[in-house]
Amino acid sequence: MVGIVAYGGYVPRLRLARKAIVEANAWSNAALKGGGKDERAICNWDEDALTMAVEAARDCLQPAERGQLKAVYLASTTLPFQDRLNSGVAAEALNLGDNLETLDITSSQRAGTSGLIAAARTAAAGGGPLLFLTAEKRRTRAASPQELSYGDGGAALLLDKGPGIAELVAHESKAVDFVDHYRGDGRPYDYTWEERWIRDEGYNKIVPPVVKALLDKAKVKGADVTHFILPCTIARVAAGIAKKLGMPDSAVRDNLASAMGEAGTAHPLVMLVHTLQDAKPGDKIVVASFGQGCDALLFEVKPEIAKLAPRLGIKGFLARRKPETNYNKFIAWNQVVDQEKGMRAELDKQTALTTLYRKSGMLTGLLGGKCTKCGTLQYPKSKICVNPNCNAMHSQEDQPFADMPARILSYTADLLTYSPDPPQHYGMVQFEDGGRLMADFTDVDVGKVDAGMPMRMVFRVKEYDPARGFTKYFWKATPAAGASAG
């Protein structure tokens, strides 16, 4: 028996109005005109699949729960590294230690669900607690239909033996090399075939038998399904399949198209987290996904769900929302246009991998020091305590700072330094229990920053090295308001 023990979600704060996409592009593609409703989630310039996975994980796990984890799996088709273990970076950022099984799962829109099935098997066999992460930052061509329908986001599930809050009752899979779209090696964008064919020959023929087999295996009638999850950007497909399988109309879950768009391989689990936030004990949840075949999973919600500590989940992060109407910002951040960045942006950004390894706790995990002689917290950890009344040598143990509340001591909004999102806000943030850091700020509103403001730390892209394709990560401060369940 295996189940979901806890969940977490993440949706980037910025929501681009689809109207802005249509206004910019309908002159060249009139077919876009009907798609100008609502909004889609877009990553800030310093967010990607990895940073979103880390945020979803932080939403899922209390810091105290992290020590016991045995495995971290990460599913995404938009990972920042082709060859550097992305789940390993996430584990380091979360300070999970190195006694871990880590795995990246990719290459399909089913990576999220197929990975979850593999993770469930591992956890059922005693390999848990296992943290399953998924996130997607989807790149699209300007004026493509996908630019309207796609969105960014992520989810996290903690799996372990036992029923948890939602027991995995059964799962079913089928592999079919049906190429509705593909993204070749080194290509940034999806290449997509005709929508009507994808609907008729793809979804409608491949998904129903798999879901039926799942229900038969679990001896559950379609009518007894409480929540049916099937991400699909084509209208009415999920509802049609539900009907065919005898599920009530009310079971078909909102695919969040109007609130955030479709977050690729992460989307089935984004929708699952969203569903768990509504679910009651006894609810039966079917999660189905489509991508070179189909996966289907049946969960039964357990009474434990009522005891789950509050968290933001997908709902909370959807509510933490900042409307964005500047389409140019979106295409500049995603390298759709070749933007002039100025000479200040030309500075070489090479990363010394030796230093990165030596200081990985400090850099990736935001570990500082705590002096065992005087108790002073300090970042970074050093050989000699910073407290002028102590200065003890070799006295510091690791002190995590990432989850400690902080406040702004001083700040500025800088228009001189190169920033993808000027003005660059940064300042001294002071941690509640001691220690401070001159940190970049992110997800702030111009004119609404001042000394004393409560902040929390988030794992973000510090900068990208275009000469070598290396993404540098570090921690930034962001307004705490709306960003925590507590």
Added chain:
Amino acid sequence: MAKGIRDKVAILGMGCSKFGERWDCEAEDLMVEAFEEGLADAGVDKNQINAAWLSTAIEDVHVGKSGVPLAVALRLPYIPVTRVENYCASGSEAFRGAVYAVASGAADIALALGVEKLKDTGYGGLPQRGRGVLNSMVNANGSAPGNFAQLAAAYRAKHGVSREDMKRAMAHISVKSHDNGSRNPKAHLQSKITEEQVLNAPMVAEPLGLFDCCGVSDGAACAIVTTPEIAKSMGKKNIVTVKALQLSVSNGIEAQHNSWDGSYFMTARVAAKRAYEEAGIKNPREQISLMEVHDCFSVTELVTMEDLYISPEGGAIKDVLDGFYDHDGKLPCQIDGGLKCFGHPIGSSGLRMLYEMYLQMQGRAGARQRKEQPVFGMTHNLGGAPNMNVCSVAIVGLEGA
């Protein structure tokens, strides 16, 4: 505390190039320009110089490393030449090297020369440069104005000052320095400005606008120092001696320990206290006649008035707006235009400040000469950022003062 070097070293001569956008000059040309003036003023032969110190802070955009560029530019006779760098306080560091050499008896006559040639980057402001392998992974994506701008937020929070009052006091500082710069033919910026212009200028780093920031300039300045005895033996009159020379360097408290509130410079307070003690000054507000401070940004000058114990804590805004620091005020600050208008060729600035004090002491400051004979002149030369910096405080005066 050691008894210090009060009156052990005299300034024999000083020189300073025109500061500004010297498109037609290499750093070597600027060094020669300052040295020619300094050497003539000192009245010595180049071969009498026993040792030299060269200060540059951003050498990778002009001369490169080592003492060699100075030795070659001036054709120094194979004497010891050392290049020093201590952020924007590098000029004071070169001076310290030369002065200590003389005070120790290791040299009879020593040269300190600072130079910076910044206008070869292709853009305005300071050159972008690496911060070190680890720092570049951690440091905020900041700029010099952004680092110093933060003083304002912390100062406002500490003293309950409104954004508007803060901005107005900062504006007065810049208007005053432009007024002073207009009387200085060597200054980079010689135009007067109005408070309205300052307040309406484009923002650089909140709350610092364009006129809250000093100029980035090319230039060089130098000092030739010796003992008072040698200066006298050469027939020098009105000898200006070094009364105090102090340096304080952050050890990480400001950046890492929550005892610092972000609104002032810990280093400046330490260096100022030590300098007053070395110089025997009990009441700086009354005893200091002139000041050149490190006004890289208007807000830096504002808080420095308190850090140097001239204005009471929280009282700088009132003193500034009362005109206490204007050229005709009780204690003129930046009578030559300061970094703001004389300009800021990094490695030269500490020496440029001393150059002004020296001229003023000797009554040679032209249109900007202070009428009352200055007794003690103080220079304050800062480098780094408020949370991690080096601060030099020097006091000079006429021998016997």
